[in-house]
Amino acid sequence: MRIQRYQNWGIAIFLIVLVTLLRLPSLDQPFDNDSGANAYHGRLIAQGEPLYTTHHSSHHLPAVYYSYAAAFLLFGDSVWAVKFFLLLWTIVTVYLIYLFGYFLDKKLTGFLAAIFYAVLSASLGLMGTSAEIELFANLPRIASVFILLYLTAHHAPAWRYIFVGLITAISFYFKAVYITPLILAAIVLIVDTWYNRTEVDVRSHVFTPLIWVVAGFFIGIFIVIFYFGSLGLLSRLGLVFVIGQTYIRFRTASSSHMSILWLLHPVIALVVTNFIISFFAMSGFIFTIINHKKRNTQLPEKTLLMLYINVWLLLSYIEANVSRAFFMHYYLLVLPPLCLLASWFLVDLYQKIKTATSQKLAVVVLLGLLWSALFVSIRANYNYYNHFVRYKLGIETFETFIEKGWGNTELLELQELADYIQQNTTSDDYIYYWSGNMQLYYLSNRRAPIDIIWPIYIEATGPYNRIFTPQTKYIIVGESNNIPQPDWLYPELEKSYDLETIIAGQEFYRRRE
Numbered sequence: 377m378r379i380q381r382y383q384n385w386g387i388a389i390f391l392i393v394l395v396t397l398l399r400l401p402s403l404d405q406p407f408d409n410d411s412g413a414n415a416y417h418g419r420l421i422a423q424g425e426p427l428y429t430t431h432h433s434s435h436h437l438p439a440v441y442y443s444y445a446a447a448f449l450l451f452g453d454s455v456w457a458v459k460f461f462l463l464l465w466t467i468v469t470v471y472l473i474y475l476f477g478y479f480l481d482k483k484l485t486g487f488l489a490a491i492f493y494a495v496l497s498a499s500l501g502l503m504g505t506s507a508e509i510e511l512f513a514n515l516p517r518i519a520s521v522f523i524l525l526y527l528t529a530h531h532a533p534a535w536r537y538i539f540v541g542l543i544t545a546i547s548f549y550f551k552a553v554y555i556t557p558l559i560l561a562a563i564v565l566i567v568d569t570w571y572n573r574t575e576v577d578v579r580s581h582v583f584t585p586l587i588w589v590v591a592g593f594f595i596g597i598f599i600v601i602f603y604f605g606s607l608g609l610l611s612r613l614g615l616v617f618v619i620g621q622t623y624i625r626f627r628t629a630s631s632s633h634m635s636i637l638w639l640l641h642p643v644i645a646l647v648v649t650n651f652i653i654s655f656f657a658m659s660g661f662i663f664t665i666i667n668h669k670k671r672n673t674q675l676p677e678k679t680l681l682m683l684y685i686n687v688w689l690l691l692s693y694i695e696a697n698v699s700r701a702f703f704m705h706y707y708l709l710v711l712p713p714l715c716l717l718a719s720w721f722l723v724d725l726y727q728k729i730k731t732a733t734s735q736k737l738a739v740v741v742l743l744g745l746l747w748s749a750l751f752v753s754i755r756a757n758y759n760y761y762n763h764f765v766r767y768k769l770g771i772e773t774f775e776t777f778i779e780k781g782w783g784n785t786e787l788l789e790l791q792e793l794a795d796y797i798q799q800n801t802t803s804d805d806y807i808y809y810w811s812g813n814m815q816l817y818y819l820s821n822r823r824a825p826i827d828i829i830w831p832i833y834i835e836a837t838g839p840y841n842r843i844f845t846p847q848t849k850y851i852i853v854g855e856s857n858n859i860p861q862p863d864w865l866y867p868e869l870e871k872s873y874d875l876e877t878i879i880a881g882q883e884f885y886r887r888r889e
Contacts, residue, residue, distance in 0.1 A: 412815025418444025545596025
């Protein structure tokens with residue numbers, strides 16, 4: 377027992393160190409576009425302005441913005457604060473993956489799954505070093521599925537399923553499409569009842585637990601609704617869904633030229649990121665089905681649990697691809713079931729080789745396959761870590777780390793814009809940036825004159841001419857990846873603004889005194 381306790385502590389410490397080392401460079405990495413927008417709202421929340429009052433997130437629900445606000449309140453207003461908060465969040469996520477894999481199969485399964493998730497979730501290819509919503513949302517998603525399968529395997533009292541619904545509500549408030557645990561709960565309870573149909577009462581085994589799941593979900597939903605309702609913001613909260621439908625239509629239309637290619641987006645992203653771990657996962661997916669066919673009369677509990685992970689993988693695939701847009705960070709959602717299946721396959725292969733030959737050969741094969749999988753990710757992120765170390769040792773500049781390590785020069789240019797704004801404005805001045813790069817508001821610590829900062833939604837809550845309020849000292853015109861410059865922009869600027877300078881191709885129009 378004592379040896380096992382020490383072993384558990386050893387695994388926990390190893391995973392903490394692994395996650396810390398993998399994510400350490402990200403603490404110095406500036407916000408990407410979406411994270412910069414999240415930080416803008418998180419800062420205002422931390423300063424006492426609830427979301428959907430003076431500022432609105434457009435098509436996103438509140439969870440990620442309040443997570444950023446929590447980071448700012450705990451650790452100060454900085455990029456480091458959010459990234460450190462996410463590092464701690466990821467440690468919990470990785471350890472939960474370990475417990476999940478241990479529950480499904482063996483301790484080794486959990487350990488390998490945790491390593492795979494830690495490595496892949498820090499992948500540059502999947503924007504894992506950012507602070508995107510998916511990196512936060514995976515924790516409640518994993519927790520709700522883990523609790524669901526744990527309760528089902530242990531034939532827990534129906535009322536305990538309320539926690540599945542409650543935690544799924546947290547996922548929902550990160551993004552409204554993150555509800556796969558609800559669908560999975562219905563599938564799991566129905567399938568479990570079918571395989572135990574001679575022993576259980578259908579009503580108590582399916583419908584009663586499902587009622588508790590749904591009840592828990594709506595309790596979680598109503599807590600947030602009550603909060604915003606008490607502030608008189610229900611209509612503003614509801615606007616998220618109206619704008620969200622517009623966003624989905626916009627993304628669907630923009631991907632229509634790709635025919636059905638968008639169906640393959642997650643596969644392409646995951647294979648490009650690490651084709652070996654993806655291969656292990658697909659092999660695990662196939663072999664769990666083969667095991668099912670071999671034992672189609674009465675499934676062992678472990679086999680049935682792994683089939684549920686297959687279903688979770690498919691649901692996550694759909695969840696990550698709803699908008700059809702090819703955004704790499706969306707596919708972080710697929711990592712939890714993918715890593716569990718990949719680790720299960722490796723451990724199952726290890727057991728088969730051990731039984732057929734010898735433990736020594738099985739260990740050699742396992743370590744060889746594990747190293748090959750990790751080598752792919754090490755090679756992909758090598759420049760990033762190499763330039764970070766050189767930057768920390770004083771061999772290279774911060775700018776070199778960002779440009780050559782991360783491969784992003786745009787953020788260095790945005791910092792130049794932000795510095796210029798801070799030098800030529802006061803905290804009471806507004807700016808408006810016609811661009812797709814929303815980090816500028818956070819970097820410059822200046823507010824927008826309207827509640828929604830994204831140009832595509834400039835008229836979502838009022839007429840566009842609100843941006844020309846006298847408090848708007850600068851309007852910066854750049855390129856937008858969402859919407860072209862409208863016909864009215866330059867004629868309106870000529871009325872009250874003069875071109876003052878051009879920095880990194882961005883036109884600075886200053887309001888006439």
